[in-house]
Amino acid sequence: MICLYVHIPFCRERCPYCDFFLVTKPGFTERFFEALAVETVSKASLIEGQAIKAIHFGGGTPSLVSPSFIDAWLSQVSGFARISAETEITLEANPEDLSPASLDALKSVGVNRLSIGVQSFSDRKLQALRRVHLAADARRTVAEALERFPSVSIDLICGAEGEALAEWESDLRTALDLRPQHISVYMLTLEEKTRLWRDVRKGLRDLPGEETQAAMYRMAAPMLGGARYRHYEISNFALEGHHSRYNLASWMREPYLGFGPAAHSFLVDGDIETRFSNVSSLTRYLADPAGAVDFRETLTEAQRFDEQVFLSLRIRKPLAVGFLRKGHKLGHQHLDAVLSGLQEKGWIELESGAVLLTKAGFLFADLVAAELLSE
Numbered sequence: 006m007i008c009l010y011v012h013i014p015f016c017r018e019r020c021p022y023c024d025f026f027l028v029t030k031p032g033f034t035e036r037f038f039e040a041l042a043v044e045t046v047s048k049a050s051l052i053e054g055q056a057i058k059a060i061h062f063g064g065g066t067p068s069l070v071s072p073s074f075i076d077a078w079l080s081q082v083s084g085f086a087r088i089s090a091e092t093e094i095t096l097e098a099n100p101e102d103l104s105p106a107s108l109d110a111l112k113s114v115g116v117n118r119l120s121i122g123v124q125s126f127s128d129r130k131l132q133a134l135r136r137v138h139l140a141a142d143a144r145r146t147v148a149e150a151l152e153r154f155p156s157v158s159i160d161l162i163c164g165a166e167g168e169a170l171a172e173w174e175s176d177l178r179t180a181l182d183l184r185p186q187h188i189s190v191y192m193l194t195l196e197e198k199t200r201l202w203r204d205v206r207k208g209l210r211d212l213p214g215e216e217t218q219a220a221m222y223r224m225a226a227p228m229l230g231g232a233r234y235r236h237y238e239i240s241n242f243a244l245e246g247h248h249s250r251y252n253l254a255s256w257m258r259e260p261y262l263g264f265g266p267a268a269h270s271f272l273v274d275g276d277i278e279t280r281f282s283n284v285s286s287l288t289r290y291l292a293d294p295a296g297a298v299d300f301r302e303t304l305t306e307a308q309r310f311d312e313q314v315f316l317s318l319r320i321r322k323p324l325a326v327g328f329l330r331k332g333h334k335l336g337h338q339h340l341d342a343v344l345s346g347l348q349e350k351g352w353i354e355l356e357s358g359a360v361l362l363t364k365a366g367f368l369f370a371d372l373v374a375a376e377l378l379s380e
């Protein structure tokens with residue numbers, strides 16, 4: 006079993022807070038999918054005959070491209086790997102691209118899970134985030150998607166300029182009224198070199214402080230939990246059976262193969278684990294899609310240990326203390342002291358000889374991981 010990821014790197018324009026690899030030049034779609042077909046042939050032997058657990062079309066904005074391109078790529082993969090009714094096929098979409106006709110078209114080509122970049126149900130906040138859709142578009146498209154797809158996910162952002170707790174609470178309430186099967190909650194972060202980062206540094210824009218953002222995050226968990234959404238990863242909440250199979254597989258360190266510029270892959274062959282990534286340039290990708298991989302590494306013992314720690318914490322997967330002792334940087338006694346300190350802060354709990362993040366600890370997962378890593 007393996008998962009596949011396809012990076013479709015096109016957006017109408019770059020949102021001021023976004024640092025993903027993408028281009029805003031229209032007119033490259035056809036050449037991109039021709040290149041993707043070439044890359045797919047070049048990697049076919051890596052997945053030949055295998056069952057595909059999940060396919061994720063991410064970006065960028067995959068809803069910008071015609072569903073016929075998605076259809077053609079899925080048919081190509083079906084020629085050498087097994088895509089079945091059980092395969093989760095997710096496509097990331099923005100509300101401004103969706104209509105009843107486009108939703109029907111996406112469904113007809115096999116997409117069975119839609120992940121909609123709602124971000125907010127407030128026009129004021131959408132404007133602050135410089136998103137092009139309106140709150141009414143977001144409400145309408147989520148409702149229309151729910152009528153058609155067995156699983157719909159929405160992304161919400163908290164911590165936009167001028168946002169107060171009441172506005173965030175209203176976003177959560179609207180989401181709960183619509184009741185998508187999956188909700189992702191992200192705190193707006195300042196990524197270096199983005200327009201927002203420059204504007205904040207120049208004092209042109211001001212975001213809510215860390216305390217307010219943390220209060221927003223803390224508000225989400227009980228509200229969504231009280232409505233039967235399970236908090237299964239730091240930023241992700243799902244109704245029973247509706248977690249993202251693709252994302253969960255990557256957090257569980259299961260293999261996945263990426264296609265398209267800047268896509269990452271993780272493959273396991275017996276004891277050997279390899280990570281590799283494609284070139285972050287559309288021009289170079291189009292020129293040589295079969296040679297798109299520009300970074301490859303075989304993980305060392307220490308890297309494997311660190312990934313296991315970091316990723317297990319994110320999904321509250323128990324980490325055996327015995328396992329931590331083998332890889333921890335400063336030896337047994339120091340680890341005991343570290344664990345006691347983290348317990349006192351209320352960030353972890355110990356259960357049957359294993360470490361788990363507490364719900365309060367979700368906010369501090371990076372700090373907890375830093376204490377437990379190998380170096």
Ligand code: SF4
Pocket residue numbers: 015016018019020023024025027064065066099122
């Ligand atoms: S639409 Fe999404 S991927 Fe595109 S620029 Fe905005 S945040 Fe980034």
